Amino acid sequence: MSIRENFVVPKRYNTVALALMAVGILAIIGLYVTSGSKADPHESARFWASLLQNSVFFLLVVNASMFFICATTLAWGGWQMAFRRVPEAISAVVPVIGVIAGAILLAIAFGDNHTIFHWTDSHHVAEDPILNHKKGFLNKGFFAGATVLTIVLWSFLGWKMRQLSRSLDAKPLATVAERKKYIWNNTVWAALFIVVFSLTVMSSIPWLWLMSIDAHWYSTMYSWYTFASTFVSGMALIALFVVFLKNNGYLEYTNNEHLHDIGKFMFAFSVFWTYLWFSQFMLIWYANIPEETIYFQPRAHGIYKGIFWLMFIINFIAPLLILMTRDAKRNYGTITFMAILIIFGHWLDFYQMVFPAVSPEKVPMILYDFGVALGFVGLIMFVTGRALSKAPLLAKNHPFVKESLIHHT
Amino acid sequence: MAVKKFVVGNFDDEAVLFPAVKKVRRAGYKIHDVFTPFPIHGLDKAMGLRDTSLHTAGFIYGISGTATAVGFITWALTVDWQINFGGKPFFSLPAWIPVTFELTVLFASVGMVLTFCYLCQLAPFVKKDHFNTRSTDDTFVMALECTDKTNEAEALGFLETVGAKEVKVEYRETEWWIGRYDKEKKLFHKEN
Numbered sequence: 001m002s003i004r005e006n007f008v009v010p011k012r013y014n015t016v017a018l019a020l021m022a023v024g025i026l027a028i029i030g031l032y033v034t035s036g037s038k039a040d041p042h043e044s045a046r047f048w049a050s051l052l053q054n055s056v057f058f059l060l061v062v063n064a065s066m067f068f069i070c071a072t073t074l075a076w077g078g079w080q081m082a083f084r085r086v087p088e089a090i091s092a093v094v095p096v097i098g099v100i101a102g103a104i105l106l107a108i109a110f111g112d113n114h115t116i117f118h119w120t121d122s123h124h125v126a127e128d129p130i131l132n133h134k135k136g137f138l139n140k141g142f143f144a145g146a147t148v149l150t151i152v153l154w155s156f157l158g159w160k161m162r163q164l165s166r167s168l169d170a171k172p173l174a175t176v177a178e179r180k181k182y183i184w185n186n187t188v189w190a191a192l193f194i195v196v197f198s199l200t201v202m203s204s205i206p207w208l209w210l211m212s213i214d215a216h217w218y219s220t221m222y223s224w225y226t227f228a229s230t231f232v233s234g235m236a237l238i239a240l241f242v243v244f245l246k247n248n249g250y251l252e253y254t255n256n257e258h259l260h261d262i263g264k265f266m267f268a269f270s271v272f273w274t275y276l277w278f279s280q281f282m283l284i285w286y287a288n289i290p291e292e293t294i295y296f297q298p299r300a301h302g303i304y305k306g307i308f309w310l311m312f313i314i315n316f317i318a319p320l321l322i323l324m325t326r327d328a329k330r331n332y333g334t335i336t337f338m339a340i341l342i343i344f345g346h347w348l349d350f351y352q353m354v355f356p357a358v359s360p361e362k363v364p365m366i367l368y369d370f371g372v373a374l375g376f377v378g379l380i381m382f383v384t385g386r387a388l389s390k391a392p393l394l395a396k397n398h399p400f401v402k403e404s405l406i407h408h409t
Numbered sequence: 410m411a412v413k414k415f416v417v418g419n420f421d422d423e424a425v426l427f428p429a430v431k432k433v434r435r436a437g438y439k440i441h442d443v444f445t446p447f448p449i450h451g452l453d454k455a456m457g458l459r460d461t462s463l464h465t466a467g468f469i470y471g472i473s474g475t476a477t478a479v480g481f482i483t484w485a486l487t488v489d490w491q492i493n494f495g496g497k498p499f500f501s502l503p504a505w506i507p508v509t510f511e512l513t514v515l516f517a518s519v520g521m522v523l524t525f526c527y528l529c530q531l532a533p534f535v536k537k538d539h540f541n542t543r544s545t546d547d548t549f550v551m552a553l554e555c556t557d558k559t560n561e562a563e564a565l566g567f568l569e570t571v572g573a574k575e576v577k578v579e580y581r582e583t584e585w586w587i588g589r590y591d592k593e594k595k596l597f598h599k600e601n
Contacts, residue, residue, distance in 0.1 A: 282503050288495065324468070326460075408450040
């Protein structure tokens with residue numbers, strides 16, 4: 001087979017993506033009819049909570065791709081060059097889902113329904129000493145500003161990184177000095193992204209977007225834990241696209257060695273996620289202070305028990321045992337299966353972050369949420385496919401390409 | 410203790426060594442071992458060595474660490490010496506996870522280091538024969554084991570054709586021993 005440098009979106013791929021998006025829209029309509037349109041604020045909150053959970057989860061997952069690129073760039077890593085265009089293309093989804101998620105978040109914060117973010121209700125906050133103390137951080141103005149700024153910065157810096165990468169396709173770097181300058185330039189922009197990323201996903205934004213649903217409760221590990229969750233799902237998503245492209249005869253320079261390393265990321269960050277998840281749990285369990293344990297009461301012991309432990313099995317025990325061996329990480333089937341399982345598991349993780357506070361009496365019918373999730377999956381497929389087809393799949397003029405071609409684990 | 414006869418080729422470049430290993434194997438010679446100053450990725454594959462079972466051993470050590478920790482703490486705190494910690498049940502798994510984790514890592518790491526040393530025959534006072542001491546510096550040494558049927562002249566010539574800078578027939582001890590290097594053998598004399 002000749003070298004297929006450019007990805008041509010297969011018709012069937014787009015059909016599937018559009019069908020999934022249609023399912024998503026149907027699910028949103030169904031959700032709106034069954035709960036969103038109800039006058040009872042608790043009923044309609046369920047609609048918004050589903051949109052919040054899905055949009056934030058998938059936004060953070062696609063953004064993890066750009067984090068992967070920037071982290072490897074800063075580490076002067078070369079091994080990912082063979083498939084680097086894949087995470088680049090995935091990160092092109094950030095502005096799209098960013099607009100959706102931003103709109104949903106602002107709609108929830110500025111809407112009349114205060115069930116999800118009950119700190120938005122000024123009468124309630126005035127009577128509540130805890131929320132009153134948190135007013136400096138948990139207020140609508142700060143929320144809106146931080147949300148918009150975050151999404152704009154992610155989109156802009158991601159776009160800049162993609163531009164830098166694509167600028168090489170037209171003009172090769174002839175001299176060593178030019179290459180050094182390019183690497184330096186790349187490093188500076190990657191460092192900027194990492195700084196923004198660590199000030200947002202890794203430290204503050206999940207507090208605003210997710211933790212403030214349980215506004216009384218707090219955990220300083222929450223953001224870092226959310227980051228671990230989305231980063232491992234992001235690596236799983238990259239693995240899925242790499243396997244998909246390999247199976248369709250693209251990415252011929254990406255081989256088992258690269259897949260092995262992606263598998264290592266999935267394995268290692270599953271364990272890392274468990275470490276954070278457990279650390280957050282154990283400190284609260286040990287201290288046994290009611291204002292803290294209230295978070296785990298509905299999740300680990302209440303009606304969300306099943307989802308809580310299912311998620312633990314999917315996100316920790318399954319990757320630990322299945323991805324441990326070398327052969328498993330080099331097997332397309334195992335990697336595909338585990339990648340789907342991991343994304344699903346962390347989606348469940350986000351589900352149990354959002355819903356116990358919104359719907360404490362009964363576990364909402366989860367099928368609609370699957371539908372909404374499928375809609376986002378379709379959107380990611382569609383936009384990533386478009387982005388993949390726009391540039392050659394191998395950034396062949398990048399100074400580090402050789403390192404990736406001879407990569408060996 | 411078994412002193413054997415070897416045909417030894419010294420290479421000065423791993424880019425030459427790699428194809429040489431493949432050619433030597435294809436020609437039917439049995440490679441005793443290749444000694445390099447630094448680890449070379451893929452050389453084990455080229456030499457046809459099987460994958461190490463060190464990680465399987467590590468898994469078993471890790472599991473035994475987990476079992477030891479959980480088993481011992483369970484016995485100590487629920488059977489032998491029950492203590493009430495802040496009203497928590499005697500069997501409180503979350504509190505034991507850190508210790509279990511640490512013991513798992515400890516068993517796996519110490520066990521793997523010791524197994525590695527055993528497999529490589531590395532230990533204090535253990536001595537092994539060297540083909541060429543420059544294999545710790547800048548020379549890549551390939552040793553072919555000779556049998557009764559080996560035509561040494563042919564093997565020496567073949568090693569030279571695949572790029573060895575220096576070839577010779579040498580007798581070397583293959584096992585390890587405890588004690589001193591035999592001074593009479595002058596193993597460390599400077600090669601001219």
